[in-house]
Amino acid sequence: MTLSAFSPSSPLVLIGAGKMGGALLAGWLVGGLDPASVVVVDPKPPADTMALLGKAGIAPLAAPPAGVQARLLLLAIKPQMMGDALPALKALVGPRTLSLSIAAGTTVATIEAALGGAIIRAMPNTPAQVGRGMTGLFANPAATVEDRDLATSLLAAVGETGWVENESLIDAVTAVSGSGPAYVFLLAEALTEAGIAAGLDPALAARLARQTVTGSGELLYRSELPPGELRRNVTSPNGTTAAALDVLMAEDGLAKLMTRAVAAAKRRAEELAG
Template structure:
C-alpha cells in the first residue's frame, strides 16, 4: 500500500471524479485519506450530497470548475452505467487522446468507453466492501495505457482495498459474478443462517446476532490467516461431529457447490448480456 500512497501524493494535475455516489464517494474518501491533495480533485455530479459539498472547504472543486483537459491527470468514471450515454459525451471536453480514463461502471466495455469519451482506458470492477477500505478491485488496461498511467490507476483503485490486474477483458464478466456480486452471496448466507437458527428454536434477535458475527468473524479470520480456505474449514470440522453433519448436507451433489456454480454462471451470463 505504501507505493500507492506515494503515487497518490505525487500525482501532478487534477483527478476528476465523475459520479460521487456510494462507490465514487468511497474512492474520494480513500484518495484524500491516503494523501491526495484535495486541491487536485474535481468532482462532477449533478446531485452532490452535503458530504461532498463540504469537501469544497478543503479545496475540492465541484463540477469541474476551472478544470481543463490540459490540467486533467486522470478521469475516474463512477456514474451509473445507464446514465453514461448522456454523461460520456458531456465529459469529452476534459479528455485528450492521452488522458487516463478509469471506469468502474459495471458491464461497460473498453470499446464502449472509447466510443463515448476516448482516452487511455482502464476498466475496473470494485465491490461494496470498498466503503470500508476492504474491497477487491479487478482491472484491465486498454492497449494504449502506458506504465505510468497503469501505476496511477493502480494507486487510485488501491484507495479502497486490494487490486488485481488481468490481461483479458473477457474475464470481467466472471469477475463481476464472483467479486462484484459476491458480497450479496455472503450477506444471503448470513440471512439464511439466521433463519435456520430460528427454525432450530433460537429467538430471532439472537439468531441474527449469532449469524452476523459468525460471518463477520470468519471473514476476518480468513483475511488474517495464511491458511488456505479448505484447511480453515477442516480445522472447524471434527470427525463425526456437529460440523461434519452439517457439511454432509452442504457438500452433497445438490449442495452448495452446485448452487454456487449455477449462481456464478447466471451472473456471468447476465453481465455478458448487459455489455451487448
C-alpha cells in the same frame, strides 16, 4: 504513483458518486487524498455520500466543469447512463488523462469511441470503503506503464488488485468479487433467519451471524491456509459441523448453487455490454 499524483490543476474527477464511487472516494480520503484535488460530478449524490463530501469540504457539481483537464477521470455511473454521459466528458480529457471506468458491462471500445486516449476498466467492490476491497483491471493499448501504475496504486490504496489481459474476463471478475459482497451479506441474513428458526432471539441470532461471518472473514484474511483447510480445521468427524456440511456440500448444495449464481451475474454483465 500515489494519492499525491493529483492536484487542483490536475485533479481526480469523479463522475457519479453513488455507492461504489462514494466507497472508493471514502477510502482514498482516509488514505490521504487531498480534497482540493478532487472534483465530484453528480447532480444528486446519496445521503451517505453527501455526508462524506460535506465532511471533506467537497461541493458536488451538477455538470462537468469547464476548463478542467483531469489526470484521472473516474467513470462511476450506471452502464445504462454511459451513452448519454460520455460525449459531455470529452472536454475533460487531455493528453495525460487516464479514463478509469468501473461501470459493469461498458466496454473499452464504447469508451474509446467517445473519449479516446488511455482507458482502464476496473471492477472494484464495496469493501474498498474500509480498505479491504478487491479490484480486477484491464487496460487498452493506449494506457502506459505509468497509467497502469497509477490505477494499481489507487485501487491498492483501498484493497488488493489483479490484472487480466483479456477484457472478457472482467465480466467474470464482476460476477465473483464485484457482486460477491452481496453473496456474503445474504449468507449473514440467511444464517440469522436460520438461527431464529432454531429458537434464538432475533437480536441474538443477528449478532451471532454477523460476528461469525466477519470473524471468519478476518481469520481467512490473516491465515495463509486455503479456505478448504480452514473449513476442515473446524469440522470434527461426525460432529455438529459435519452434519451441517453434509447438507451444504451435497450434490445440489452450495458449490453448485454458487456456480449458477456467478454464471448468472456474468451473463448479465455480458448483456449490459450489448
